[in-house]
Amino acid sequence: MMMRMVLQRMGIGIVTLFVVSVIVFLMTSILPGDVANIVLGQSATPETLAAYRAEHGLDRPAYVRYFSWLGDMATGDLGVSKAGGATISSLIDSRIWNTVMMAGLVALISIPISILLGLWAAMHPGTWLDRGVTFGTLSTISVPEFFIATILVLVFAVQLKWLPSTLNLTGSETWLEWLRKLAMPLLTLVIVVSAQMIRMTRAGILNVMSSPYIEMAILKGVPRRRIILRHALHNAIGPIVNVIALNLAYLVSGVVIVETIFSYPGLAKLMIDGVQTRDLPLVQACAMIFCGTYVLLILIADIASILSNPRLRHPK
């Protein structure tokens, strides 16, 4: 029963990835019109157009182009960037670890903070502390990421002068220097991601708290603290794992903004540069990496919530 559901989710994940690749391909290769026309511009003659199409295989039907594109993607041949002519895989290779490292650090910092704060707020509902956390997190999720980054720059870089506002990574700094330079982008992302996670953790615990067996525990006089830690938390773990995976997925959009503001040499910055110069092969590759990661994380969230549900683990 459970195995079947997990496999089913994985199947849905693969189908989603497939549909995503179709959407990306459609939007970047078919909908903009004739690529040969765009590349060669006004001065193109019918002969040069035909030659360009033949050279790049554009004269083949769309579905053939799609499958050859998909095959190239799957085997790691991501094509050549329009700007500079470097292979896209080499461009991505030099950037992707920066992004992975930053996302990993953010997850490492924000997950414990959010679960603790969420629990804390759920333990004292209706108090000033809870209201403060609720209002603070609501405000944080209501504003754009760049707002938080701008305020942090204003406070920590301009007024207090503690941290640099742009990072000029030289590659030769000690890890302490490196951490100081990275502090501001990390802080921005931690704030953005934590706010979501705190809200969802709090809501998850409060949701469990309204179930009958908790009422029973309250009626038999178990202290509130013990109820939350012994009774509610166990049943909220599933939703919380779900929340964590979902929020790591939200990191994807946070990273785009933060890497641009602080000019961090990550994958997202590469993609934005690609969008600005309309370097479509580069955008395709980056989009597939980001969307693939996103779909994968959502899939993990889905499977985690199935695995943590005892009713599915021990079918009758």
Add this chain to the structure above:
Amino acid sequence: MTEQIVTPSPTQNAAAAQPKQEEDVLAKLDDFAELPDAAPKRKLRLSWVGKLASLVVAFWMVLVVIGPWLAPHHEMDMDGDDSFMVAHSNEYGTFHLGTDYLGRDTLSRVMYGARNTIGIALLSTFLAYLLGITLGILAAVKGGWIDMGISRVNDAILALPAIMLGLIAIAAFGSSIPILIATAGIIYATSVFRIARALGQDIMVQDFVEAAHARGEGIWYIIKSEVLPNAAMPLATDFGLRLVFVVLFISSLSFLGLGVQPPASDWGSMVRENLAGLSGGIDLEGNTVISYAAIWPALAIASFTIAINLIVDDISARSGGSLAQKMI
């Protein structure tokens, strides 16, 4: 057959005869207007936070309509004394919030920006609703293959981060205001579709809809008088949330330099343009100070989006469910 029956109006007669008593009876009769069949009367009571937030939203909405006429300067006039200058005045007028990176009046640009930022977001949200509700109700009513097809495509779009789709669309089509509106409209139509479809399916099987069917009411009457009044409140709060998402989406794209293009004033691009001023403003004596030209548009976005979220939170807290959480 020209016989005419002239009867005095009964209420007039009665009211003339026994005014006081009759009024009481009429007042009692009014209570029966609240029969299960009658359209539900919604009373919106907001807490003081909600009222304050509504004032903020109303303030920006007024600026969306008349901002350009109220602004002391034109959004593109570079008539300040210098770029990133603190508040000052010269022969062209007063610059209450100082000037931006090209020496334009920050206050005027924030006022013009309301129209671009909120206006585009509103248009996109309307488009998202038009698409989402039409397709959602179509899917709920028709079911079968139509439902399956629309739902699968919808799920795939929903499974992607909005900003990624936005970036792909702009890479493919370039950035212009119609492209922005269409992109945001389509991306956010997916969540509206899900809600509209679920609500439609939910309400169509309710007893009061069946009762209306049994009474012999037509489909339009049912949609107008039974389905819409019950779907209106959840949809209205969802509209607020969706509007916030669209504002964030569009201003993030503008901030990246991929949304509303300069020299048009848009809050997201204004933050980006003026970031350098945070450490490079000048005061009247020419000393280097902080220029808040990037902070004002950022605060404008924040005040608008936070205010809408507070109202939505307030409404859903009062209507008994944590609607906001369910829909995010």
